[in-house]
Amino acid sequence: MGVVNVTPDSFSDGGELVRPQLAARHARKLVAAGADIVDVGGESTRPGAEPVTADEELRRVAGVLEELDGLAAEISIDTSKACVAEAAIDAGATLVNDVTGLRADPDLAPLVAQRDVECCLVHMQGDPRTMQRDPRYADVVSEVKSFLEERLRFATAEGIREERILVDPGLGFGKTVQHNVTLLRRLHEIAALGRPVVIGASRKRFLGDLTGRSDPRERLAASVTANVIAMGRGARVFRVHDVGATRDALLVASALWSHPGDPVTHPSSVAASV
Numbered sequence: 054m055g056v057v058n059v060t061p062d063s064f065s066d067g068g069e070l071v072r073p074q075l076a077a078r079h080a081r082k083l084v085a086a087g088a089d090i091v092d093v094g095g096e097s098t099r100p101g102a103e104p105v106t107a108d109e110e111l112r113r114v115a116g117v118l119e120e121l122d123g124l125a126a127e128i129s130i131d132t133s134k135a136c137v138a139e140a141a142i143d144a145g146a147t148l149v150n151d152v153t154g155l156r157a158d159p160d161l162a163p164l165v166a167q168r169d170v171e172c173c174l175v176h177m178q179g180d181p182r183t184m185q186r187d188p189r190y191a192d193v194v195s196e197v198k199s200f201l202e203e204r205l206r207f208a209t210a211e212g213i214r215e216e217r218i219l220v221d222p223g224l225g226f227g228k229t230v231q232h233n234v235t236l237l238r239r240l241h242e243i244a245a246l247g248r249p250v251v252i253g254a255s256r257k258r259f260l261g262d263l264t265g266r267s268d269p270r271e272r273l274a275a276s277v278t279a280n281v282i283a284m285g286r287g288a289r290v291f292r293v294h295d296v297g298a299t300r301d302a303l304l305v306a307s308a309l310w311s312h313p314g315d316p317v318t319h320p321s322s323v324a325a326s327v
């Protein structure tokens with residue numbers, strides 16, 4: 054899944070793609086580089102971001118979606134607003150990526166159900182304005198897993214077919230570095246929910262903290278590594294800014310890890326067997 058942020062303030066690429074033609078060209082490049090899905094977003098959810106109005110968000114994404122008519126990839130709309138999702142679905146989007154896990158807008162779940170599109174349920178503690186102020190968990194993995202289980206029950210009760218639902222532990226959404234690391238280490242517990250796991254590690258701040266790289270654009274190796282390890286632990290969709298490098302790494306890693314259950318998947322087992 055390649056990221057197309059049509060926002061002036063996204064943390065790693067804000068302001069680059071505010072013109073629809075530029076955003077659409079970028080989306081086509083991501084598809085040429087191997088993206089199966091492009092995720093179009095008109096509202097930044099970076100820590101501290103201010104919410105945007107529905108009109109403004111619609112205005113940002115509508116032009117891009119129009120330009121993407123006939124794209125050879127699935128279109129995902131990164132929104133928590135039903136009116137934005139509806140316009141995107143009308144324009145050809147088949148996946149609604151909601152970082153609030155269908156909690157922000159009561160009209161969104163019925164829309165997804167009625168239009169029979171896919172949706173991604175993301176875990177977030179708090180909201181983007183406040184989520185990085187001292188997030189706390191007794192056990193981050195079991196709490197994220199219980200949240201996603203509850204959201205899955207909610208979504209299916211709203212009439213969304215289970216096979217249409219993806220889940221995402223929400224790296225960076227109300228999590229410290231250690232919370233993100235623990236989630237990635239124990240991602241197989243989230244994968245045990247039985248729905249495809251989406252992972253959004255690309256260029257995120259915890260990778261900067263682990264590597265000392267303050268510029269998000271210098272976090273490519275860190276991002277690719279996180280995605281490869283996440284794949285070994287059950288992730289199936291990788292939301293990334295750098296599609297080509299990620300694709301190559303995932304292809305090579307999956308060729309070498311031809312048996313997902315193989316103990317060699319886990320570096321600790323490699324160390325133990327050497």
Ligand code: HH2
Pocket residue numbers: 056058060062063064065094096097098099131150152173175221223224251252253254292
């Ligand atoms: N992360 C961001 C936005 N949308 N969606 C999913 N499913 N998972 C994520 O981890 C995720 C997401 C934040 O990253 P980005 O879009 O690059 O930045 P911004 O929110 O500043 O636009």
